[in-house]
Amino acid sequence: MISSPLEQFELIPLIPIRFGDFDISITHSTLFMLIALTTFLLLIRMIIMNNGGTLVPNRWQVIVEGIYDLSMMMPHETITGNKGQKYFPLIFSLFSFVLTCNIVGMVPYSFTATSHLSITLGLASIVFFGYAIIGIRKHGIRMLELYYPAGVSLVLAPLIVPIELIAQISRIISLSVRLFANMMAGHTLLKVIAGFAWQMMSLGTALFIAHLVTLAVLTMLIGLELAVAFIQAYVFAILTCIYLNEAENLH
């Protein structure tokens, strides 16, 4: 039986919850989000159990400290003027949330929460509205300089204001759609190749040998997808840092 490669993204309500017309059922994506985060928190818990880990880190501790260092360096280097420190917890949680959800999605028969537009749009709007609120609280009306930079002549205003406006609005789209499209495309590709290998395998001896090549390609693609899972989480975090830098320093 061949099913559509998009079937894996279907949301199945596990615990139906309804309040009148509002449907807030617990679905697959909630379950795997919880599994990913609980695993990650248990990993940290295991490490800091005896007074914050060992002085010489073991292998698991190296992973967690790598994530910690990475999300410490990103805001520190991107946000100029030594203002990056206070955004470290946000970057750490965003980065580890996206990373763990992506990685858990690579396990066969599991579900990638970040392959849904609603989830990535939610994460992107945390960043986007947070960025706007921080900027307005810090600079007030001068936040509008993002749309019309100081020192630009008035002749250029009709040209530059729409461009900057589109650039601002496209940020929320670029953050969310990039992550969602990458995860969805990767998982669909894996499913298509796996279905192809399965069909070749069931057709006969000559093709049975040939299907090993397809399996090898599939294995390589899984490696690629693991890299994409990490890179997308990194890109999400670094873009958040860049936007926060604009809110702090106005260009």
Add this chain to the structure above:
Amino acid sequence: MPQFDTVTFLSQLFWLTVVFYTFYMVVIRNFLPGLTRILKVRRKKLNLGAK
């Protein structure tokens, strides 16, 4: 595509908010201080060794 089925958006966003907020709070209160402490101790120890 199941992703553009707007019926599921409310439940997805609701549980994302709940899960992410809880995760953020738990990480800030219980996990980051423990991780920071060991890194500080290590840095101090390394500095002492360098002197």
